[in-house]
Amino acid sequence: MREVIGAHAPGDEWTVQFRSPIFGVYCIGGPVHRSAVVNELRIGLALVTSGGLTPASRVLNIWPGRADLLQVDADDCDPAAVQHGDLVRARTASYGDELTVIGHAITQLRNDLVGVGHHTIRSPSGVARTLRSLSAVRGMSFNPPPALHAWSDADGLVSERPADS
Numbered sequence: 001m002r003e004v005i006g007a008h009a010p011g012d013e014w015t016v017q018f019r020s021p022i023f024g025v026y027c028i029g030g031p032v033h034r035s036a037v038v039n040e041l042r043i044g045l046a047l048v049t050s051g052g053l054t055p056a057s058r059v060l061n062i063w064p065g066r067a068d069l070l071q072v073d074a075d076d077c078d079p080a081a082v083q084h085g086d087l088v089r090a091r092t093a094s095y096g097d098e099l100t101v102i103g104h105a106i107t108q109l110r111n112d113l114v115g116v117g118h119h120t121i122r123s124p125s126g127v128a129r130t131l132r133s134l135s136a137v138r139g140m141s142f143n144p145p146p147a148l149h150a151w152s153d154a155d156g157l158v159s160e161r162p163a164d165s
Contacts, residue, residue, distance in 0.1 A: 001055045001059065001061065001062045002053045002054070002055070004062045004063075004064055005041065005048070005049060005053050005055065005062070006053050007064075008032060008041060010033065010034070011031050011032075011033075012031065012032050012064070013029065013030060013031055013032070013064075013065055013066055014029070014030075014032050014043060014048075014062055014063065014064060014065070015027055015028070015029040015062070015063045015065065015066055015067035016028050016029075016032075016043050016046070016048055016059060016061070016062050016063075017059070017060040017061040017062075018046055018058045018059060018060065018117065019058055019060050020058055020117075020118075021145070022106065022145065023103055023104070023106050023115070023116065023117050023118065023145065024103060024104050024106070024144055024145040025060070025103065026101060026102060026103025026104070026116060026117035027067070027100075027101070027102045027103065027117075028043050028044050028046060028099055028100070028101050028117055029066040029067065029099065029100040029101075030043055030044060030066070030094075030097050030098060030099035030100065031043070031097045032048060033095075033097075035047070040056070043099070044092070044094045044095075044097065044099045044101070044117075044118065044119060045094060045118040045119065046058075046117070046118055048062070066100065072089060072102065072137050072138075073137070073138040073139055074088075074089045074135030074136060074137045074138060075135060075136050075138060076133065076134070076135050077134055077135060077136040078134075079114075079121050079122045079127045079128075079131060079134050080122065080127070082105045082114055082121060082122070082134065082136075083105065083107075084104075084105060084106060084107035084114070084144070084147050085104055085105065085144035086104065086105045086136060087102075087103070087104055087105075087136070087137040087144075088102070088103070088104075088105050088116055088121070088134055088135065088136055088137060089101070089102045089134070089135045089137055090102075090116050090119060090121060090131060090133070090134050090135075091131075091132040091133040091134075092119050092128075092130045092131055092132060093130050093132055094119065094130055098132070099119070101116050101117045101119050102116075102117075102137065103116045103117045104116065104144035104145065105121060105144075106144070106145060106147070107147040108147075109147055111123070111124065112124045119131075121134060
């Protein structure tokens, strides 16, 4: 991964696999940029590096280009019908970039948001403006992370919350 990171040129396209306590394992494919705020490489909303050539702790793998794993068998689906845990492929526009995100649809119970890999699919006000297309992935079944009260609550797994007394 350090070799790919070291060879980065502005606008290169990568596929990056992440592991998140909130979104589980997911992949993002698209252009990689240097964040002006933290001076690290990012793809979409996710940081890829931590300290120059070091992959961020949540990065599992990096492939140059848009990897074949983003070309999974999938059927178009209605964002309003997506449920927590559905394995989906979302095409989004984030900060002017076209991205492909594959992962489990995760529900934030507090605000009734549904997202995949830090990108919103829908909110109570409707389908996210950044969503370009959404597909349900066929032929794969994985265990998704549980629904959360808020995406920022890394320790707030619904199944681990004590009962109110």
